[in-house]
Structures are given as C-alpha cells and as structure tokens.
Amino acid sequence: MADEKIINMNDLKNKNIEWRKYTRLGITIVAFFVLVGFVLSNLFIVKEGEYKVIRQFGEVVKIIDQPGLNYKIPFIQTVSTLPKYQKVFDVEKAEINTKDKKRIMIDNYAIWRISDPKMMISNLRSVENAEAKMGEFIFSVVRTELGQLNYDEIIDEENSSRGSLNETVTAKVNEFLKRDNYGVTVIDIRMKRTDLPAENEESVYKRMISERESKAQEYLSMGDAEKNRTIAKTDREVKELLAKAQADAEQIRAEGEQIAAQTYNSAFSQDPEFYNLYRTLESYKRTIDGETVIILPNNSPYAKLLMGYTQ
Template sequence: MRKAYVALGALVVAGVIAASSIFIVDEREKALVLQFGQIVGVKEEPGIGFKIPVIQEVVKYDDRILSRDMAALEVIASDSRRIEVDAFARYRIADVEDFRRATGSGGERQASARLDSILRTAIRKVLGTVSSAEILSSDRDALMQLIRDVAAPEADSLGLQLIDVRLKRTDLPPENLEKTYERMIAEREREAADEIARGNEAAQRIRAGADRTVTELVSDAQRQAEIIRGEADAERTRIFAEAYGSDAEFFDFYRSLQAYRRALESGNTSMVLTPDSDFFSYLESATGNAE
C-alpha cells in the first residue's frame, strides 16, 4: 500500500513537472524563454513550447499592431509661431530579442515611454523646419511620412517597427488665436487692396486703349467721309460739266429755275430788281412782257 502511495505521489510530481515545462503561444503572441534573466529561446510561431521548470521562465509579448496616443505637445514652426500638436503612432514588436534587451523587465510600459520620447523629438525636428501655414493645412501627409522616417531608426533600436505616425490635431495656442486672426485679416485686406489697385490700373489701360481706338476710328471715318465727299463733289461737277456741254441753254434754264426756287421760298427777304433784269429772262412772255 505504501508503495502505491509513493508511486502515485511520484506520478503527480511528474505530471506537475511536465505541465510546468509546457507553454502555449497563440497567433497573437511571441514568447521568449529566459534562464536567470538571459534569453535562451524564442518562440514566434503559434503552438506548444517547452522549458525547464523552475530554472526557466516564459515571457510573452503582443504580436499585433499597437497604438500609442501621445500627450499634446507644443512645437515652434520655422516662422516662430507656436503650434499645439496631438499625434498618435501605430507600431508592432518586430524583434522580441532586441525589444527585451532594450526594455528589460519594463516591457511595453517602458517601450511606450521610450517611443513617446522618440516621437516628440522627431515631431519637433520636422515641424520646426516648416511654416505654421503648412502645419495647420489639411494636407499634411508628407509631413507625417517624414516624421515616421525620422523616428523609425530609433524605434528599430528598440525592436519596434514604426508603421505610421498621424497628426490628429494642430492648433494655435488660445492666447495666439486673436493675434493670428488680426494678422490674417490684415494680410487679406492688403491682398484685396493690391487686387483693387491692379484692377484700377488694368481698367485705366483698357479705357485709354478704348479712347485711342475711338479717336483712330473717328479720324479714319472723317478721312474717308472727306474722301467720299470730295469724290461726290467731283462727280457732281463732272455731271454738271457734261450737262452744260450737251445743252448750254437748257443748263442755263435749269440753273435759273433753281435760283427762282431758292429766291421765292416762303420767308425770304424781298428783292428789288428792274423789269429788264437778266434774273427774269426765263419768265418773260414771247412778247417780252413778264407774266
């Protein structure tokens, strides 16, 4: 009976030892086997692993993509304006051995503090080289990529793969907002005044050009009118000359009728002429008496 108890006890001890020598790693984890604080094994694939009970221990780390929200920090842009920035990063533990050596027993808590310091330095370094307008604009993809590139080498030294850095919010400090608004208003007013001045100058050029064009058109029209008038006068003279040459007596008669019409129009001044005046030559009867 006593032997049975001893065998059962030995079996239980063996079971406990066997159970304590087995560990399981799922697909979301990576594991290190430590012996007296030193790394003696790495388990990165999901499944069952083994260790020496009591002497060795297993430390597991998250293999998923992790997020880190940073506290707001103040940066000074290249134009000496202060900007408040909120950012967050996404990363994963890429090398568990480097991660353990860099953070020791502090693990993810220690890594988060170190990563915050790295990101703050990178953000200040990058944003300090650009203007506040670029930082405050909605198109900041290039800036965020540059921050990630600057911070990535130091993150690698911690065994971390820095996947992405995002600027959530970029604002002016409250005490600077009023001055900024005033400066923006002054800049817009100056731009508006410049535009108005350029518009007035352009309008003056257009008016001057229009006036010059009008003068040229009127001058050309008058010149052409004088030419046409001169040609018409010449044509009239030619016609009169031809008419006179064809029948001089009829031409004289026609000219006399024109003179009678103008002289005898209503309202004309009275004329005193002798009866034998040549003016009435075509008004005399066949007997020589005026009708």
C-alpha cells in the same frame, strides 16, 4: 432456512471483476481527455501580422514570425504576442515655447512598427512602454525644432521657415531609437494640428483678418489695374476703328461727288439752255424767301424772267 442464507461466492467474485473493469475504463477515458487537453493547451497558432515570443524562465528563447501551428514546453515556456503590422500612436498633446517665448500646443501622431522583436522585448518589455518612449523622443525633438522658430513663422504656412519638419523629426527620433537598441522603427511622424493658448487666439485672429484684408485689397488693386488696361485698349481700338471708318466714308463721299459731277457735266453739256435755266432756278431757291427785297433794272434778264417777260 439455513440453505437460503448461503452466499454464492462465485457470483460475488464475478461482480467485483466487472466493477474493476468499468473503473479502469473510466480512468482511461478521463486520462485520455486530460492528456488531450494538456497537449492542446500547449499548442498555439501564429497568425499573419504577428510575432509569437516564447519565454523560458522569463528569458526570450525564440521568436516565431511565420504563420502556422507550434508547440511550447509545458510549465516551462510561456507565449506572448507582438504586432507585426504598422501601428498608429497618437502622441499626447504638449505645450512648447517658440523662439520668441510664446506658447503653443502641438498634437502629433506616429506610424511605427517593431523591427526587432527580441531587442524590443529585452529593452522595452511591452508595446505600451515602446509608445511611451517614442512619445518622449517625439516631444523632445519637436520642442527643439519648433523652439528655433518664431511664433509667426510657425502659424504662417505660406511664409513658414520650418521646411520639412515632419521628415526631420522622423529621422531624429529613429536615430534615438536605434542608438538605444529599442527594436522599433518610426515610419512617419505628422503634426495633426497646432492649437494656441486662449490668450493668444485673439491676436492671431486679428492678424489673420488683417492679412486676408490686405490680400483682398491686393486682388482688388490688380483687378482695377486690369480693368483700366482693358478700357484703355478698347478705347484705342474704338478710336482706330472710327478713324478708319471716317477715312473710308470721306473717300466714298469724294468718289460719289466726283461721279455726280461727271454725271452733271455730261447731262448739262447736252443742253446748255436747260443748264442756264436750272442754275437760275437753283439761285431762286437760295435767294428768294418771304422777306427778300431785290432791286433790279427793268432791262435785266433776271428781272424779265421774274416779271414773266420772255422777250
């Protein structure tokens, strides 16, 4: 029994060596994955259409604008993204007063981009702050420009005096942004719509209706004038055509009567006695009817013919 309880020290030593070997292998694998994860967590990709801003202790130390794979210093540097492409900023609606002290609601939008990322980060910190600052400038400039116009000049696009308002506002807002080194540039500013306060809508609608009715009456008057000119021209042309046709008819009739007279003369000259008889018969047609009373001498040739005497 004493022999069975004897511990083999060599076997125990071998087991301890094998356990330490697997432990070291596990630690190595874990350390490898931790190192890989640590490295990967500090790699970043710069895409098309974006800036990568690298800060070190809160200060901008580098701005990367070319696409590709990059690396930051662990624990010391941080990376943020800014848009490189153009953005659309929908400016909040605002109410302004016109030159004649009337209120009007304006709604604008701006197309802008970051032209200097470092300056933009230093002075504005974020895209939201940049848009807020642009909104202040846009409202100020639009209020100043439209405040120089009367209410009717703003709403009447055909006779407006506001000119190239969008270009003017864009240029002045860019002046303010450049003056304060904000690192952003406005590409274009447009007025989407102009709303009227409720108390002004009815008067504007009435004015619009009056203007449209006036324009319609103007078109009707122009149409009537054109119609009268057309009718007068047509009547004149008809009279000219009728006069020419009448003249042509008279000429043709005269030529026909001349030809007929020549034909009669030629025919009657060949037999005078027949001509006398024809003239006598024609006179009968004109003078004798159911109520005719003729008094003639008995020896009158005409009476003899009527009575049937040939001698």
